[in-house]
Every structure is written in C-alpha cells, then in structure tokens.
Amino acid sequence: MFIPTLERQCTSEQREKFLPLCYDYRIIGTYAQTELGHGTFLRGLETTAHYDPNTQEFILNSPTISSIKWWPGALGKTSTHAVVLAQLYTLGKCHGIHPFVVQLRSLDDHKPLRGITVGDIGPKMGFGPNDNGYLKLHKHRIPRTNMLMKYSQVSPDGTYTKPPRSTLTYGTMTFVRVLIVHGSAIALAKASTIAIRYSAVRRQSELRPGEPEPQILSYPTQQHKLFPLLATAYAFHFVQLAMMKIYTDVNDQINNSNFSRIQELHALSSGLKAFTSWVTNAGLEVCRMSCGGHGYSQASGFPRLYADFTPSCTYEGENTVLMLQSARYLVKCVRDARSGKTLPGTVSYLSEDVSAVHSGGSSGRDLSNLDFLISLYKQRASNQVHFASDKVDRGISAGMDLVGALNSASVHLVSAAKAHSHYFIAKTFVESLKLLKASSELQNVLHQLASVYVFEGIAQSSGDFIEDYILSGSEAKTIRQLAVDLLPLIRVNAVSLVDAFSFRDEVLQSVLGRYDGNVYENLFKWAQNSPLNKTDVHPSYHKYLGPLLKRNQSKL
Ligand SMILES: CCCCC/C=C\C/C=C\C/C=C\CC/C=C/C(=O)SCCNC(=O)CCNC(=O)[C@H](O)C(C)(C)COP(=O)(O)OP(=O)(O)OC[C@H]1O[C@@H](n2cnc3c(N)ncnc32)[C@H](O)[C@@H]1OP(=O)(O)O
Numbered sequence: 403m404f405i406p407t408l409e410r411q412c413t414s415e416q417r418e419k420f421l422p423l424c425y426d427y428r429i430i431g432t433y434a435q436t437e438l439g440h441g442t443f444l445r446g447l448e449t450t451a452h453y454d455p456n457t458q459e460f461i462l463n464s465p466t467i468s469s470i471k472w473w474p475g476a477l478g479k480t481s482t483h484a485v486v487l488a489q490l491y492t493l494g495k496c497h498g499i500h501p502f503v504v505q506l507r508s509l510d511d512h513k514p515l516r517g518i519t520v521g522d523i524g525p526k527m528g529f530g531p532n533d534n535g536y537l538k539l540h541k542h543r544i545p546r547t548n549m550l551m552k553y554s555q556v557s558p559d560g561t562y563t564k565p566p567r568s569t570l571t572y573g574t575m576t577f578v579r580v581l582i583v584h585g586s587a588i589a590l591a592k593a594s595t596i597a598i599r600y601s602a603v604r605r606q607s608e609l610r611p612g613e614p615e616p617q618i619l620s621y622p623t624q625q626h627k628l629f630p631l632l633a634t635a636y637a638f639h640f641v642q643l644a645m646m647k648i649y650t651d652v653n654d655q656i657n658n659s660n661f662s663r664i665q666e667l668h669a670l671s672s673g674l675k676a677f678t679s680w681v682t683n684a685g686l687e688v689c690r691m692s693c694g695g696h697g698y699s700q701a702s703g704f705p706r707l708y709a710d711f712t713p714s715c716t717y718e719g720e721n722t723v724l725m726l727q728s729a730r731y732l733v734k735c736v737r738d739a740r741s742g743k744t745l746p747g748t749v750s751y752l753s754e755d756v757s758a759v760h761s762g763g764s765s766g767r768d769l770s771n772l773d774f775l776i777s778l779y780k781q782r783a784s785n786q787v788h789f790a791s792d793k794v795d796r797g798i799s800a801g802m803d804l805v806g807a808l809n810s811a812s813v814h815l816v817s818a819a820k821a822h823s824h825y826f827i828a829k830t831f832v833e834s835l836k837l838l839k840a841s842s843e844l845q846n847v848l849h850q851l852a853s854v855y856v857f858e859g860i861a862q863s864s865g866d867f868i869e870d871y872i873l874s875g876s877e878a879k880t881i882r883q884l885a886v887d888l889l890p891l892i893r894v895n896a897v898s899l900v901d902a903f904s905f906r907d908e909v910l911q912s913v914l915g916r917y918d919g920n921v922y923e924n925l926f927k928w929a930q931n932s933p934l935n936k937t938d939v940h941p942s943y944h945k946y947l948g949p950l951l952k953r954n955q956s957k958l
Pocket residue numbers: 403433435436441442443444445475569572573575576578581582584585586588664665668716717718719720723727730
C-alpha cells in the first residue's frame with residue numbers, strides 16, 4: 403500500500419525522489435492510517451501535522467492514546483518509512499486528512515528516529531510473520547516536501563490549495579479493495595482445490611455391506627457443499643477481471659481530471675470487496691469442515707488459509723461499512739433516475755421498470771435459462787434498492803435528516819447493496835463465458851458451473867425472490883432441484899476444474915491437497931516432524947506425569 407500511495411499521490415518531483423528508493427528496496431514502507439481509536443471513521447483520525455512556515459516543516463504528533471497508529475502491516479519492526487495519514491493544520495486552520503511520508507528508522511542502524519516510538523502490537527489470529535505495529539509520534543519534524551502534493555498543496559508560506567476532490571486521498575484504499583476481490587477468488591480457489599482433491603482421495607463408510615467404501619466426493623451432500631463454492635471461485639475470477647478493468651478505466655479518467663465515475667467505482671469496489679470476502683470467508687470454513695478431522699490439522703493448510711484470509715472482511719474497510727457506502731450511492735442513483743438523469747453502466751438498471759416484467763407464478767417460464775434468471779437477479783436487486791431508498795425517503799418525510807434516515811434504514815440498505823453486488827457477479831460470470839473463446843466441451847463444463855452458481859444463488863436467497871413475487875414457491879423449489887441435478891455432472895470434471903487453477907504444492911501448502919494425492923503417507927511423515935515427537939518420552943513426563951502416576955500407583 404506504501405508504493406501504490408506514492409504512485410498515486412506524489413507530484414512528479416516526489417515520484418522521482420521516493421519511488422526509485424522503493425523499487426530498489428533501499429527503503430521499506432507501510433501505510434499508517436488506522437489508529438487505536440479509529441479505523442473506519444477517517445475524518446475522526448487524531449494524528450496531527452502542523453505546518454511551521456519558519457522552518458518549512460510539518461510537526462507530527464500523536465496527541466492522545468487513541469491517536470496512536472495501530473495495525474499497519476510491517477510497521478512494528480520492518481518498515482523504515484510510512485505514509486502517515488494525519489489532520490493537516492496550516493495558518494491555524496485544519497484542512498482534514500492528508501498523506502505524509504515519514505521516515506521511522508535510521509537507514510544506518512534501523513533504530514527509531516527521535517520523536518518516533520514504534521513496536522509490534524502483539525500476537526494476532528493469523529499473519530504471524532507480519533509485524534503489524536504501532537506508531538506514536540512526538541513533535542516529529544518532516545520537510546514540507548514530504549506531504550504528498552499531487553492533489554493538494556501547502557506552499558512555503560503555508561498557503562493551502564485544496565484538492566479537486568477531497569476523496570482522492572482515499573484512492574489507495576479503492577485500489578486495494580479491488581485487489582481483495584482478486585484475493586477472494588484466489589483464496590476460494592485454493593480451498594476448493596484442497597477440499598475437492600482430498601474428497602477424491604478419501605474413502606469413507608460402507609453404503610451397502612460388502613461394497614467398497616466410496617470416495618466422499620461421490621456423496622451428493624459433499625458435492626452440494628463443494629461444487630457451488632468451486633463455481634463461486636470461477637465466478638470471482640471473472641468478476642475480479644471485470645472489476646480491475648473498470649478500476650483501470652476510471653483511474654485513467656481521474657488522471658485526466660475526469661472525476662465523473664469516481665463515485666460509481668467507490669460503490670462497486672466497496673460492494674464487491676465486501677461481498678466476495680464475506681462469501682469466501684464462509685466458504686473456507688465449509689471446505690475445511692468437508693475434510694473431517696484432517697481438515698482441522700495444520701497439515702491441511704486450512705487453519706492458516708482461514709486465519710490469513712478472514713481479516714479481509716475487516717481491513718481495507720470493514721464490510722458492513724463498505725456495503726453502506728455502496729448502498730448510499732445506490733440511493734443517490736434512484737433519486738437521479740427519478741429526476742431523469744442517465745445512470746452509469748453498472749447501475750443503469752435502476753432506471754428500468756423491471757417490476758412488471760416477471761411476476762412470479764406464471765407457468766412455462768424456462769427456469770434453466772441463465773439469461774432469464776439473471777433478469778430475476780436484476781429485479782431482486784432493483785426491488786431491494788428501491789425498497790431501501792423508499793425507506794430513507796419515508797424517514798425524511800417523518801422529519802429525520804438524511805444521515806438519520808440512512809442510519810434508520812441501514813439494515814435494508816446492506817441487503818440492497820448485497821443484492822446489487824450479487825446481480826453484478828452473476829451477470830458478469832454469465833456474460834464472461836459468452837465472450838470466452840473455448841472448445842464446445844469446455845464451454846459446456848463452464849456453463850454447468852455458471853448454472854450451479856446462478857441456481858444455488860437463488861436457492862440460498864429464495865426468500866428474497868419469493869417475498870417480492872419474483873418467483874413462486876414452486877419455481878424456487880424447481881431451481882433448487884436444478885442445482886442438485888447438476889452436481890453429478892460437475893463431479894465428472896471436478897478434479898480437473900481445480901487442477902486448472904494450477905496451484906503448485908509449495909503454494910497450496912496442504913498435505914490434503916497434494917497434486918499426487920498421496921495423503922496418508924505424507925500426513926504420517928508430516929506428523930513425524932511435530933516438535934512433540936523429538937523424543938519418545940516428552941521431557942514434561944519427568945516433571946509432571948511421571949510423579950503423578952507413581953504417586954497414585956503407590957496408593958494401589
Ligand atoms: C494481484 C493478486 C492479489 C492477491 C492479494 C489479495 C488481497 C490482498 C491485498 C491487499 C491486502 C493486504 C493488506 C491490506 C492491509 C490493510 C490495510 C488497511 O486496512 S488500510 C486502512 C483501511 N481503512 C479503511 O478502509 C477506512 C474505511 N473508512 C472510509 O473509507 C471512510 O471513513 C468512509 C467509511 C468511506 C466514510 O467516509 P467519510 O468521508 O467519513 O464520510 P462519507 O461517508 O460522508 O463520505 C463522503 C463522500 O466521500 C465518498 N467516498 C468515501 N470514500 C471514497 C472513496 N474511496 N472513493 C471515492 N469516494 C469516496 C462517499 O461516497 C461520500 O460521497 P457523497 O458525499 O455521498 O457523494
């Protein structure tokens with residue numbers, strides 16, 4: 403995050419000064435924004451940067467205990483520098499959060515500089531090797547030219563020039579949220595690889611006396627756990643490609659001072675980061691539990707995969723908060739549509755009248771047709787967004803201000819943003835496959851994956867579709883059955899579909915997910931390396947167990 407921030411927020415002179423140092427690993431940096439007291443509410447950050455025109459320096463301080471920077475990755479022991487987000491003060495006026503490059507440690511002996519107190523925040527649930535750290539600043543001075551001034555400037559006499567958009571400072575977070583969509587796809591692909599390969603190796607239970615124990619991958623319940631998640635990994639792969647394309651296009655526009663789509667990008671990246679990380683987070687646990695006891699072993703790779711992935715739901719914007727950000731924009735779009743404005747691509751459906759198109763219960767609708775089902779996802783999203791938006795309007799009519807009305811409708815706003823994200827993902831998956839140049843056999847297999855993703859997505863949220871009369875109860879039941887009917891067909895290619903992710907064993911880090919399937923021998927070998935097995939009789943025996951047993955035996 404340190405380098406992307408410099409790349410996006412530096413003037414050309416600052417780029418020339420800082421970026422070569424980063425690329426050559428002459429300095430190591432982190433992104434120090436979050437504080438003990440604030441992570442979500444950026445405008446509440448307390449770190450200060452006061453400009454001293456006499457020395458043309460900024461004086462940085464952590465004025466309170468809650469202002470201590472807390473959590474930034476590699477801040478504790480590794481980083482020599484940080485981008486520090488602080489409240490800018492110049493000529494007695496506060497101008498809000500701005501980014502500053504701050505050297506933390508000497509490049510000679512790595513000792514913290516004067517006015518800098520840094521350290522590790524202590525053991526966490528995962529990311530053991532990462533020294534997430536704290537930073538306390540005390541009257542620490544940096545040159546004026548260390549404020550990243552691409553968008554806003556402070557002149558030598560302290561005059562402040564404001565940015566074209568205050569939220570340009572938030573640009574790095576948007577970029578990393580887009581990366582996290584990719585991270586979700588990768589994590590779910592890894593988990594699917596481990597669980598499906600192991601399920602092809604593991605045999606368990608005797609269905610009928612005398613019959614060989616079947617592969618657990620042959621059980622419909624195991625397939626129902628794993629194949630929708632496999633399909634989701636493929637869906638997220640295509641979505642992260644689409645998301646990155648939109649990000650790159652909008653970022654190019656921003657670089658040409660065209661800020662027209664910055665809000666749409668923020669809303670989409672926020673919703674997709676939250677949606678994909680929540681789904682992946684839950685999916686990792688389903689994959690682990692589908693592997694029985696061995697899934698709980700470190701040897702499976704699942705404990706570390708989960709512990710390292712799960713903070714994706716928190717960092718870079720806590721998921722609920724990001725869904726609310728996305729929803730806030732959707733509400734704004736409903737208003738714009740009602741006032742006749744044209745809506746941008748990813749939200750243009752909100753100006754369509756989808757309500758009459760599909761009333762639930764009409765017979766003869768082709769419930770296996772993906773294009774038709776995507777239109778139902780669209781209707782569900784539009785209904786939920788309009789419902790939540792109407793709730794906000796009713797709140798305002800009842801005398802609330804906008805903030806109060808948004809807060810009062812926030813549960814429904816989160817549901818609406820989820821439905822919007824889900825529609826975007828399902829639509830992108832189906833459309834991406836149409837554009838894919840692939841053999842008919844491959845198209846058929848991928849169509850099965852897209853179908854099970856779309857069917858299962860409706861089955862797991864059938865209440866949304868039935869409550870709004872988008873589907874009748876019997877139609878929802880039919881779609882649920884369509885998903886189950888696909889499972890044995892996907893079974894045929896399931897192992898090939900995870901092999902296609904091409905994770906090397908060294909990357910997958912899983913005895914259960916080994917490419918050669920040689921699980922049991924390697925589990926036993928792995929266990930031999932357990933520290934507890936260094937000696938046959940563990941030293942603790944002589945201190946505790948031995949005396950206890952001997953004392954009690956003497957009573958017999
Ligand atoms: C290539 C392979 C990839 C594999 C690897 C995959 C994954 C790993 C990758 C990365 C992870 C690794 C490390 C990550 C380590 C973690 C780092 C961090 O966590 S950094 C800190 C992150 N912190 C946050 O995200 C803070 C969240 N809070 C906020 O963003 C803001 O406080 C919030 C909630 C948006 C509120 O903003 P605020 O200004 O206070 O109030 P408003 O809601 O009123 O917003 C005002 C307007 O500004 C618009 N806005 C807000 N944010 C943005 C934005 N980012 N871009 C554009 N516009 C934005 C908002 O919509 C409002 O607009 P309107 O007034 O409604 O028009």
